[in-house]
Amino acid sequence: MLKRTYTKYSFFTVILLLFYACGIKKYIPENKRLYTGATIKIAADSTVQKIDELQTDLSSVLNKQPNTRFLGMHLGLYYYYKNQKENTSFLTKWIYKKIGQKPVYQSDINELENKAILRNKLENYGFFYSTINSNFIENKKEAAIVYNLKILAPYKIATYKIDSMVAPIYNDVKQLTKTSMIKEGMRFDLGTLKLERQRLDTELKQKGYYNFNSDFLLFEADTNKYNNKKFDLFLKLKANVPKKSTIPYKIKNINIYPNYNLNDSIEVKKTRFKEKTYHQDTVFFNPKYLDDFITIKEGDFYNPLTSKNTARRLSSIGTYKFVNIQYNKSKDSITDSIGSLDANIFLSPLTKRAIRTEIQAVTKSNNFAGPALAVTYSNRNLFKGGETLNISTNIGYETQIANGSTSGLTSLELGLKGEIVFPRVITPFSINKDYFDYSIPKTKTSLSATYLSRSDLYTLLSGTAIFGYSWNANKYITYEFNPISVNYSRLSNTTDEFQEILDNNSYLESSFEQQFISGLTFSFIYNEMINSAKKHQLYLQTTLDIAGNSISLFDKKTDETNKFLGLEYAQYAKADVDFRYHYNFGNKNQQTIATRLFAGYGYAYGNSDVIPFVKQYYSGGPYSVRAFNIRSLGPGTYNDSNTDDDSSYFDKTGNLRLEANLEYRFPIFSFLKGAIFADAGNVWNTVANPDFDGEDKFSSNFINELGMGAGVGLRVDIQNFVIRFDLAAPFHDPALEEGSRWDFRVDEPIFNFAIGYPF
Numbered sequence: 001m002l003k004r005t006y007t008k009y010s011f012f013t014v015i016l017l018l019f020y021a022c023g024i025k026k027y028i029p030e031n032k033r034l035y036t037g038a039t040i041k042i043a044a045d046s047t048v049q050k051i052d053e054l055q056t057d058l059s060s061v062l063n064k065q066p067n068t069r070f071l072g073m074h075l076g077l078y079y080y081y082k083n084q085k086e087n088t089s090f091l092t093k094w095i096y097k098k099i100g101q102k103p104v105y106q107s108d109i110n111e112l113e114n115k116a117i118l119r120n121k122l123e124n125y126g127f128f129y130s131t132i133n134s135n136f137i138e139n140k141k142e143a144a145i146v147y148n149l150k151i152l153a154p155y156k157i158a159t160y161k162i163d164s165m166v167a168p169i170y171n172d173v174k175q176l177t178k179t180s181m182i183k184e185g186m187r188f189d190l191g192t193l194k195l196e197r198q199r200l201d202t203e204l205k206q207k208g209y210y211n212f213n214s215d216f217l218l219f220e221a222d223t224n225k226y227n228n229k230k231f232d233l234f235l236k237l238k239a240n241v242p243k244k245s246t247i248p249y250k251i252k253n254i255n256i257y258p259n260y261n262l263n264d265s266i267e268v269k270k271t272r273f274k275e276k277t278y279h280q281d282t283v284f285f286n287p288k289y290l291d292d293f294i295t296i297k298e299g300d301f302y303n304p305l306t307s308k309n310t311a312r313r314l315s316s317i318g319t320y321k322f323v324n325i326q327y328n329k330s331k332d333s334i335t336d337s338i339g340s341l342d343a344n345i346f347l348s349p350l351t352k353r354a355i356r357t358e359i360q361a362v363t364k365s366n367n368f369a370g371p372a373l374a375v376t377y378s379n380r381n382l383f384k385g386g387e388t389l390n391i392s393t394n395i396g397y398e399t400q401i402a403n404g405s406t407s408g409l410t411s412l413e414l415g416l417k418g419e420i421v422f423p424r425v426i427t428p429f430s431i432n433k434d435y436f437d438y439s440i441p442k443t444k445t446s447l448s449a450t451y452l453s454r455s456d457l458y459t460l461l462s463g464t465a466i467f468g469y470s471w472n473a474n475k476y477i478t479y480e481f482n483p484i485s486v487n488y489s490r491l492s493n494t495t496d497e498f499q500e501i502l503d504n505n506s507y508l509e510s511s512f513e514q515q516f517i518s519g520l521t522f523s524f525i526y527n528e529m530i531n532s533a534k535k536h537q538l539y540l541q542t543t544l545d546i547a548g549n550s551i552s553l554f555d556k557k558t559d560e561t562n563k564f565l566g567l568e569y570a571q572y573a574k575a576d577v578d579f580r581y582h583y584n585f586g587n588k589n590q591q592t593i594a595t596r597l598f599a600g601y602g603y604a605y606g607n608s609d610v611i612p613f614v615k616q617y618y619s620g621g622p623y624s625v626r627a628f629n630i631r632s633l634g635p636g637t638y639n640d641s642n643t644d645d646d647s648s649y650f651d652k653t654g655n656l657r658l659e660a661n662l663e664y665r666f667p668i669f670s671f672l673k674g675a676i677f678a679d680a681g682n683v684w685n686t687v688a689n690p691d692f693d694g695e696d697k698f699s700s701n702f703i704n705e706l707g708m709g710a711g712v713g714l715r716v717d718i719q720n721f722v723i724r725f726d727l728a729a730p731f732h733d734p735a736l737e738e739g740s741r742w743d744f745r746v747d748e749p750i751f752n753f754a755i756g757y758p759f
Contacts, residue, residue: 024074025141027081033106033143034077037066038114041146045153054125058149061121062114067101076101106136106143118147126154126188154187155221155229163220163236168337169209169246173235176203182233193219208248208301210327210341216241244334249302252330252340253277256294259284260346275299284349285319289385289424292433292440293317296343302327307343309438314347316439316472317386317423322348354378372396386423392416410455417448425469441471457498462489468521475530480523485547487517489614507689511613511653516569519547529582535589539580545615546573548607571606574615580759590667596759598659598681616653617683619707622754624659625679627709627728629750634683635696637705639735654683656698658706661759665715675713677726680706682734704741708732711749715757726752 028034040055048054067077076099082088083096115132122130131150136143160182162174182196201214218238223231237246254276257268268279273287275298293313295306307325314323323345330340358374376392396413422443425431433440445467452460468482491512502509526540548571576598583593602611621630635654659681668674682705684698699705711728731744 024077024081027077028103028141032103033138033141035064035066035104035106035109036142036144038062039144039146040118040149042149042151044149044151047153048127048151058118058121061117063117064104064109064114067104075099077103106138109145111145115147118149122149122151124190126156127151128155153229155223155231157182157184157186157188157233158226158230159184160233161235163234165237166246168248169204169212169237172204172207172209172248173200176200177235188221188231206303206305208250208303209245210249210302210339211242211245213245216245244329244339247334247337247339249329249339249341251296251298251300251302251343253342254294254296254298254345255279255342256287256290256345256347258287258290258347260348262348283384285347285381285386286384292424294345295437296325296345302341310345313439314345318388318421319349319381319386319423320347321350322346324348350380352380354380382420388421390417390419390421392419412451412453414451415448416450417446419444419446436471438474439472441469444468444470453493454498456495458491458495459493460489460491462487464488476526476528478523478525478527480521480525482521485517485519485521487614489515491515505689505691507610507685507691508613510610511616517547517612517615518569519545519549521545529580532584532589535584537580537582537584539578539582541576541578543576543578544574545602547571547615569607570604570612570615571608572602572604572611572615574600574602574611576600586666592663592665594661594663594665594757594759596659596661598657600657601686602655603686604655611655613653616655617657618653619657619659619681619683622724622726622752623758625681625707625709626677626711626726626752626758627679627730627750628707633681633707634734635689635692636682636684636698637734638692638695652683654685654696656684656686658682658702663713663758668714671716671718673715673717675715675726676710677713677728678708678710679728680708680732682706704738705734706732707734709750710744722756724752724754724757726754726758728752 025034038059040058042051042055044051067074079092079096079100080102082092083100111134115134118132119130122128129152133148134145136145160177160180162170162177164170165173176199180196181192181199186192197214197217197219200217201212204212216238218236220234220236221231222234225232256276257279259280269281271278271280271287274291276287276291276294278287278290293310295310295313300306307327311323311325314320324347326344326346327341328344330342334340354377356376356378359371372394373396374392374394376390379389381387382389392415394413394415397410422445423440424443425436425441426443447463447465449463450461452462454460465484465486466482467484468480470478470480472478502512521543523541523543526538528534528537529539531537548569577600578596578598580594580596582595585591585593600617602615602617604611618631618633619625620628620633624630625633631652634652638652640652659679661677661679663675663677665673665675682702684702684705685692685696686698688694688697707730709728709730709732711726713724713726715725716723727749729744729746729749732741733743733745734741736743
């Protein structure tokens with residue numbers, strides 16, 4: 001908060017504020033003393049262990065804590081007292097609202113209540129008959145309290161037994177206690193007993209005890225046999241536990257409603273498939289395909305984990321808006337040893353057809369600006385097996401509104417893409433479906449075509465075909481595998497101006513030569529970011545992209561060039577690693593230290609001297625090093641300031657990329673959030689481009705060739721939809737001469753606008 005005052009007040013004023021914050025005693029009322037905290041002194045029996053931890057734990061339960069300090073200063077108190085005055089400034093009121101604290105005085109401390117709390121806590125830990133004394137240490141304006149605790153040896157468990165229970169629950173509980181956290185010789189601990197009750201309740205439910213509740217379990221301690229602070233611990237059921245709660249339940253019938261509407265009558269046509277009853281007048285979802293998503297089986301014991309797993313798998317299909325699983329007791333289902341349940345699965349579909357339209361206003365770092373329109377049509381449950389058809393088209397027009405001699409350049413892009421997602425594995429061979437316990441892989445197929453026209457430069461036609469799979473192995477791990485990935489591009493209508501650019505950059509020319517890319521890609525993603533409650537979050541994505549290996553088996557070699565169907569194809573291998581770590585802290589984890597490391601390398605071989613242009617790395621931009629324009633950093637220390645505007649229009653790329661990012665995120669007000677960040681990174685070529693005089697080549701001196709920048713950001717975060725504004729300036733530019741690279745050019749900031757967080 002002090003940093004905010006710097007912008008409006010002088011440094012001297014801030015020092016004065018800190019001075020006054022240290023001297024708040026003059027604000028304390030005459031008949032009051034500020035409470036400064038409690039000290040707990042423990043005199044314990046020699047058998048008591050981990051006294052320091054016990055001391056910390058006891059301190060945390062006291063009903064009043066002293067006012068917090070920052071660097072020894074009562075800032076919160078200072079602004080509380082300032083806010084009590086008349087005619088306080090808006091700034092003082094705002095700071096008080098953020099950090100102000102109401103004072104805690106000696107008179108607010110209830111000694112008797114705190115001693116009762118401490119005694120109760122000690123007894124919960126097995127330290128019975130302890131003595132507690134307290135006294136205040138006072139001076140003119142402050143007071144602290146000291147609690148002196150005399151702790152005797154704790155009570156320990158001599159034996160742990162199960163008291164008599166009715167069948168069949170007795171045998172199941174007895175079996176579960178073999179893995180209990182309660183052991184003989186353990187100190188009495190009420191918290192451990194509560195956890196044990198919860199564990200038994202969870203595991204009993206997984207064994208079919210549908211009506212069981214942890215409150216039905218009771219622990220009793222008997223010290224009559226011992227005089228050395230030992231006791232026998234008994235686990236028993238409370239009196240009058242209903243019969244239905246002491247027996248397990250099996251699934252008798254499974255009823256599935258694939259096209260359920262709350263307004264519909266449940267009495268519809270029934271069909272049986274693999275021991276399940278499907279209720280649908282006409283086939284909305286083919287039972288043959290829906291059956292794989294349902295892990296609940298007739299004759300199995302009720303298990304809440306199986307129910308959750310089924311609900312999650314059904315929700316992942318993409319056809320249903322709501323999945324509701326209800327259990328009802330079957331008529332005359334209860335016997336002396338078992339009960340029966342009917343599982344009813346109600347599935348409410350999403351709208352079958354939908355159209356999404358996006359209108360965008362695009363501005364780019366190369367001064368291109370213009371409108372873009374994207375329209376997507378979706379058809380869900382296309383073949384009555386949960387398939388989703390997506391057809392999208394886009395049109396974008398850009399013009400270079402100001403860039404010296406190149407002003408007036410235009411760009412027209414047209415795109416069409418068709419995609420079908422099958423919520424199952426489609427392979428020419430059978431796969432054991434039991435392997436996919438958490439979720440069933442999806443098969444994705446897509447075809448797309450793009451037309452790109454750069455005025456006075458070239459026309460590029462490209463087509464892409466992909467066939468692959470995606471699979472969630474568990475909550476955090478995702479695999480994506482595309483065994484077929486084919487891309488064909490054709491450069492045409494090239495102008496003399498563009499040809500001159502290619503003639504001056506042999507690498508750029510080579511990257512456009514190979515028009516045919518055929519290979520496979522594989523990605524592994526570990527993502528803890530989906531769990532917002534975690535204090536420490538990790539994210540790891542590794543991607544492998546290999547092209548040209550399989551197709552080389554069918555190639556035709558002509559004049560030392562390998563071709564397939566008359567087309568020269570690319571051969572390369574490319575691997576990326578993207579690692580992120582978030583540390584969340586503060587109130588409700590609203591503050592975050594976010595870090596990211598990225599490394600990528602591509603290797604051209606065989607038929608290729610250079611990785612295709614579309615597969616090369618670039619650096620700079622709103623998701624990279626934000627102090628540099630997109631695709632403008634590097635390669636290496638290359639500086640294009642002496643080239644004309646036309647050639648600098650093309651992206652700067654390389655086959656190796658390294659990047660690191662650090663960002664502090666904090667709340668400002670409601671959905672408005674702020675950030676302070678620093679970025680570093682660059683791209684290089686591992687084989688020097690002869691047209692760059694070796695400035696682009698990666699070497700052991702790469703640390704000194706990183707582009708570095710820092711800045712501040714403002715984010716509008718509405719229910720995880722983030723609009724981001726970042727302003728950054730470079731402080732290390734590798735394109736400059738070595739003695740001039742370190743220069744924080746605050747007067748030359750780069751503005752970034754983006755959707756979503758950068759990492």
